[in-house]
Structure formats: C-alpha cells, structure tokens
Amino acid sequence: MADKSSQNGSGGGDAEPLDSVVSRAVELGYKVVEEQIRQGQQIAGQLASGKIDATSINGNVSEIGDRILRFYSDMGALCFEMIESVVRNPSMGEMVNSFVAETGARMNGSPGNGGNRAAAHGPSNIPVEIVSAEATGARVSVELGNGCDFESVQVQPLCTPHADSRPLDDVRFIPPGGGWPPSVRVTIPKGQAHGTYSGLILSTMTDEPVGTLCVHIPPRPTETKD
Amino acid sequence: MLREYGDVTRATLNDYLPTRTPRRHLYDLLADYPDRGGKMMRPSLCIATARAFGAQLDDALKSAAAIEMLHNALLIHDDIEDYSEERRGKPTLHMLHGVPLAINAGDMLTLMSLRPLMENRIKIGPRISLRILEETERAALESAEGQAMELGWRRDNINDLSEADYLLMVLKKTCWFGTIYPSRVGAMIGTRDSVDLERFVKFGFFLGAAFQIQDDLLNLVADKRYGKERDGDIWEGKRTLMLIRLFNEASSEEKQRLNAIMAHSRRDRTTKDVAWVRALMDRYDCIDYARKFAHGLAGAAAHEFSTIYSKVPDSRDKRFVEGLVTWVFERT
Numbered sequence: 430m431a432d433k434s435s436q437n438g439s440g441g442g443d444a445e446p447l448d449s450v451v452s453r454a455v456e457l458g459y460k461v462v463e464e465q466i467r468q469g470q471q472i473a474g475q476l477a478s479g480k481i482d483a484t485s486i487n488g489n490v491s492e493i494g495d496r497i498l499r500f501y502s503d504m505g506a507l508c509f510e511m512i513e514s515v516v517r518n519p520s521m522g523e524m525v526n527s528f529v530a531e532t533g534a535r536m537n538g539s540p541g542n543g544g545n546r547a548a549a550h551g552p553s554n555i556p557v558e559i560v561s562a563e564a565t566g567a568r569v570s571v572e573l574g575n576g577c578d579f580e581s582v583q584v585q586p587l588c589t590p591h592a593d594s595r596p597l598d599d600v601r602f603i604p605p606g607g608g609w610p611p612s613v614r615v616t617i618p619k620g621q622a623h624g625t626y627s628g629l630i631l632s633t634m635t636d637e638p639v640g641t642l643c644v645h646i647p648p649r650p651t652e653t654k655d
Numbered sequence: 656m657l658r659e660y661g662d663v664t665r666a667t668l669n670d671y672l673p674t675r676t677p678r679r680h681l682y683d684l685l686a687d688y689p690d691r692g693g694k695m696m697r698p699s700l701c702i703a704t705a706r707a708f709g710a711q712l713d714d715a716l717k718s719a720a721a722i723e724m725l726h727n728a729l730l731i732h733d734d735i736e737d738y739s740e741e742r743r744g745k746p747t748l749h750m751l752h753g754v755p756l757a758i759n760a761g762d763m764l765t766l767m768s769l770r771p772l773m774e775n776r777i778k779i780g781p782r783i784s785l786r787i788l789e790e791t792e793r794a795a796l797e798s799a800e801g802q803a804m805e806l807g808w809r810r811d812n813i814n815d816l817s818e819a820d821y822l823l824m825v826l827k828k829t830c831w832f833g834t835i836y837p838s839r840v841g842a843m844i845g846t847r848d849s850v851d852l853e854r855f856v857k858f859g860f861f862l863g864a865a866f867q868i869q870d871d872l873l874n875l876v877a878d879k880r881y882g883k884e885r886d887g888d889i890w891e892g893k894r895t896l897m898l899i900r901l902f903n904e905a906s907s908e909e910k911q912r913l914n915a916i917m918a919h920s921r922r923d924r925t926t927k928d929v930a931w932v933r934a935l936m937d938r939y940d941c942i943d944y945a946r947k948f949a950h951g952l953a954g955a956a957a958h959e960f961s962t963i964y965s966k967v968p969d970s971r972d973k974r975f976v977e978g979l980v981t982w983v984f985e986r987t
Contacts, residue, residue: 444940447947453818454951461822462860466853560777601711603847 556610561617566647569615573630573640579604579611581633584642587626594622597644615644623648656975660702660719661695663712667720671770684752684760685767688727691743696866698723700979701837701844707964707972708845714779715844717771718787722837724768725791729798729832731761736806737891738921779844786848787840794836801828809892812918814910816899818948822864824894830863854963861956862980868949871895875933875942889929892917896948897941901932904939956980 557569573582579602586596599616623646630640672686698719705715733739734747735754741747749757772791775784804824808816838855874888875897888895905913913935916928936942957980967973 444943445947447950450944450947451951451954454948455955457819457822458861458864458952458955459857461819461826462857465823465826466856469856470853 556612558612558614559617560614561619567615567617568645569613570643570645571613571630571640572642577630577632577639582630582639583633584630585628587628587642587644589622589624589626591622591624594624594626596628597621597626600642613642617644617646621646656703656971657695657699660699661693663716664695664698664702664719664723665689667716667771668723671720671724671767680752680756681760681763684748684756685764687748687751687760688730688742689723691745693723693727693743695723696979697726697833697837700834700976701841703972703975704838704841705844706841707967707970707976708842708850710841710845715841717775717778718840718844719837721768721771721791722840724764724771725795726832728761728764728768731757731764733802735761736802737893739887739891741887783843783848786843790836790840790843794832797827797831801826801831804828805894808894809917812914814894814902814914814917816894816902818896818899821894821896821899825864825867826860829867830860833859833866834863835859854959858956858959858963861952861959865949865952865956865980868896868945868952871897872942872945872949875936886929886933889932890921890924892919892921892924896945897936898932900941900944901936901939904941905935909935953980 555571555573557571559567559569561567582602584600584602586598587600588594588596595618597615597617599618601614603612603614605611625643625645627641627643629638630642631637632639668689669686672689673682675682701719701722702712702715705718706712730742731748734742735749735757739747740750745751747757748760752760768791772784772788775787801824805828807813808824835856836859838859839852842850842852842855871888871893874895875886889898902910902913913932916924916932919928957977960977960980964973964976
C-alpha cells in the first residue's frame with residue numbers, strides 16, 4: 430500500500446492547510462479514477478478485438494461448432510421475438526409485408542407495390558413504431574417535407590372530430606443515432622377510443638407547418654360503431 | 656426535486672412488489688426498506704440526467720425504480736455484513752426477522768429489479784434496454800469488488816492503508832452504483848446511447864466520493880435524524896478516511912492500541928474503546944481533514960460537471976444535477 434501521508438505521531442497540533450489538502454485530494458482522485466478508466470478500456474479493447482490464433486482453432490473445433498449452434502439459436506429466438514412484435518402491432522406486419530414485397534419487386538426489376546406503405550410509412554417513408562399495451566390495429570401515416578430536421582419538429586396533439594375523445598399527445602420524433610434511422614414513435618394509451626386522429630407537424634424554428642400526421646384506430650370488435 | 660422524483664420512483668417501484676403470499680416471510684420484507692423512505696438520490700440522478708439530455712420522465716422511470724430496488728437489496732445485505740443494528744431510524748431487517756429471511760429478501764429484491772429493466776424495451780427499445788442491463792451488470796460487479804475490499808480489510812485487520820487505497824475502494828463500492836451508474840444510464844436514455852459515457856465515470860466518482868466522506872462525517876455526530884447510530888462506523892471497524900488518516904498520524908503506541916481495537920469484532924468492542932478512538936480522531940484533526948478532502952473532491956466534481964454539461968441547455972434537471980455537488984454538504 431503506497432502513498433501514505435506523514436506519520437509524525439505528534440498528537441495533533443496545527444491542522445493541515447486547506448489548499449494542501451484540497452490539491453492532494455484532487456490529484457489523488459484523478460490518479461485513481463483515470464487508472465480505473467484505463468483498465469476498463471484495456472479490457473474492452475481485448476474483448477472487442479476477438480483475436481483467434483491457430484492453436485485455439487485446432488484445439489477447439491467443437492467449441493466453434495457450439496458457437497455456431499448458439500448463434501443460430503439466438504437468431505431463432507430473435508425471429509420469434511419479431512413475430513411476437515408483429516402480432517401485437519399489426520401495422521408492423523404491414524411494414525414487414527411491404528418491405529418483403531418491395532425487396533422482391535426490386536429483385537424482379539419492377540417498381541413494387543406501395544399500396545400498404547401508407548399504413549406504416551406514409552409518402553415520407555419514415556419508420557413508425559406504435560407502442561401500445563393492447564393490440565389496436567392502428568395505422569399511422571406521416572407526411573413530412575423533404576430535408577426536415579427531426580430535432581426541430583414537434584407534432585400538435587392529434588385530435589378527432591369527436592369532442593369526447595381524448596387527444597393523442599405522446600408522439601415523438603426520434604432523430605437518427607447509433608446507426609438507427611430517424612423514426613416516429615406513437616404511444617397509444619390503453620382504452621383509447623377508435624377514430625382518426627390527425628394533427629400538424631410544426632417546425633420549432635419557424636412555428637410553421639411542415640407536415641401532417643394521422644393515426645387511424647379501427648373499432649374493436651366489441652365497440653359499436655357510430 | 657428529490658421528493659418529486661422520489662415519489663414517482665417509489666410509486667413505480669411499488670407496482671413491482673407483489674402482495675401475494677408468502678407475505679409475512681417474504682413480500683412484506685421486500686417492501687420494508689423502500690417504505691422507510693430514503694434520500695432517493697440514485698433514481699433522481701438517473702431521471703434528472705435523462706431529462707437534462709432530452710428524455711421524458713416516463714423513459715427513465717423503470718430504470719429509476721430498478722436502481723432503487725437494487726440499492727435497497729444491497730442495503731439489506733450490507734447491514735448483515737456490517738452487523739448494523741439500525742437503518743433509517745428502525746432496526747435493520749435482519750435484526751427484525753433474522754439473518755436467513757433477510758438474506759432471502761435481499762436476493763429476491765435483486766431478482767425483481769430485473770423486471771422493470773426488461774420492460775424498458777417497451778418504452779425505449781430493445782437496444783438501449785440491453786445496454787442498460789450491461790451497465791447494471793458492471794455496476795453490480797464493481798460494487799461487489801469494492802465491498803470485498805472493505806470487508807477483507809476488516810476481516811484481516813488490515814490497517815496500513817493509504818488514501819489511494821481508500822479512494823479505489825470507495826470508487827468501486829460506493830461510486831459505481833451510487834452515482835456513476837445512475838448518471839450513465841440517464842445519459843444513455845437521454846441521448847439514445849450516443850454520448851461518450853466515460854466522462855460520467857469521473858463526475859460520478861468525485862461526486863460519490865465527496866458524498867461518502869460526508870456521510871461518514873455525519874456518522875460521527877449525533878444524527879438520529881439521518882437514521883444512523885452515532886459513531887456506528889467506529890463500532891463496525893469501517894475503514895473511513897478519518898480512520899485511515901488516524902492510523903497514518905498516530906504514534907506507535909497509539910497505533911498498537913488502535914490495531915488491537917480494530918482486531919476485535921463489533922461484539923467485543925467496548926464503549927470505552929470507541930470513545931477513545933473518537934477522541935483520538937478529534938485530537939489529530941481527522942474530521943477537519945476529511946471535510947477539507949471532501950471539499951476538494953466536490954470541486955473536482957463541479958469541474959467535471961461543467962465539462963459534461965457545457966453544451967446541454969439550461970433546465971431544471973441540469974440545475975438539479977449541478978446542485979447535488981453542493982447538496983452533499985447541506986446535510987449537516
């Protein structure tokens with residue numbers, strides 16, 4: 430154990446000046462924390478580099494096989510999770526279908542079917558995530574001007590023509606980050622009445638409309654239609 | 656804001672505590688420490704950091720609840736490990752119900768904290784949720800290592816410790832879980848994990864270390880209002896900065912007696928022993944020294960805060976985080 434303070438056993442006496450104690454505290458503090466950060470970065474670097482040498486391959490063929498099996502098992506689990514998400518959010522299923530249709534059409538050299546794209550993308554082709562504790566069958570369409578900055582837009586509360594329906598006000602524009610594209614997240618509270626909710630998207634810089642957003646919640650099987 | 660964020664965190668936390676059987680031997684025990692109140696600094700720091708960086712309250716609430724559950728779980732186990740008899744003005748959980756049931760309750764509370772962390776994926780997405788789980792693992796690991804250091808010193812009666820040893824132990828045992836982890840999680844939520852999180856290690860360390868030293872100083876005064884027994888740390892043989900300073904300053908004879916007192920278990924330490932140690936701390940100005948030391952660390956925390964938050968717009972939450980640096984001293 431190093432770095433001890435003085436050992437004078439003098440029984441007390443003059444207190445150490447504030448400046449001296451403060452500077453020692455700060456100096457020592459930085460030394461300790463920077464060493465910890467350095468060690469953490471070193472370990473992270475070793476884990477990220479994933480070096481494999483010839484001896485480990487020769488001696489661990491079965492381990493590699495196990496890893497491959499685990500990888501496919503994880504991929505399988507992810508697929509099931511995605512299916513579960515689609516079941517809970519039908520509009521996501523439409524998005525997946527349209528993606529598959531588009532990809533297939535591109536591979537076949539045709540422009541593709543955009544009929545269902547409005548449900549999850551709208552003409553602006555922005556990914557939409559619907560967050561809901563219950564399956565609502567909701568569809569979202571977003572129309573936004575080209576080149577809009579997701580960090581400087583906001584949407585007004587989405588309303589229906591029916592006065593007794595509470596507006597949808599939990600709509601967020603999520604800027605791109607960490608490799609993810611920009612997206613819109615719409616949260617639908619439990620028990621939200623069916624109807625078509627719409628509102629303007631405004632620029633926070635100019636307060637002027639730059640688009641529209643529309644959420645259509647179909648009637649539930651038990652609800653009576655107006 | 657501590658009260659405001661504490662109340663919403665407590666309400667969210669209570670949603671995750673079952674009220675089914677076995678109540679008398681498990682679920683009532685889980686609810687005991689959270690119901691006793693507490694500063695709620697960790698969850699408040701998480702929420703305020705997230706909001707300062709642009710998140711909404713709901714985005715951080717589940718993480719905040721998980722942090723508080725984990726904190727209370729660790730307190731249950733810490734109280735057993737430290738042979739503590741009081742917590743927040745009442746007997747500790749193991750004093751009320753016995754060690755076996757208390758250990759089990761602590762285990763269960765730890766496991767239950769996973770549920771809000773997993774449910775994070777609904778609000779903030781699976782990628783950030785997984786990152787938060789990784790952060791939680793790291794914080795738990797550092798906390799256990801720090802606790803092992805401190806318990807090991809006590810068990811083996813290691814007393815030739817330096818201030819650097821103390822700071823490393825505090826960094827791991829207290830700061831990682833207390834201030835670093837809540838800040839990093841909040842920043843992750845607020846920025847969707849797009850900001851350099853290493854900066855929060857320094858800020859959290861200096862803030863947490865200053866907080867811990869101040870907490871240890873409070874223990875040496877008659878502070879029933881904070882729910883701690885007076886001189887409890889001396890009774891427990893806890894290696895505080897004051898004790899380490901004392902060992903470094905005392906004469907050979909005094910050190911011999913100190914070593915002998917620290918070698919005893921809590922049960923075998925006498926009131927006279929504790930009073931003598933405390934008087935010696937006063938004579939060598941250990942308390943004043945520690946207070947100055949903590950001031951230095953708080954100053955470094957303020958510097959790191961300004962580095963991180965210089966480009967963050969002013970807000971109530973930003974001011975709250977900044978205020979934590981000075982709040983640690985307003986407790987006296």
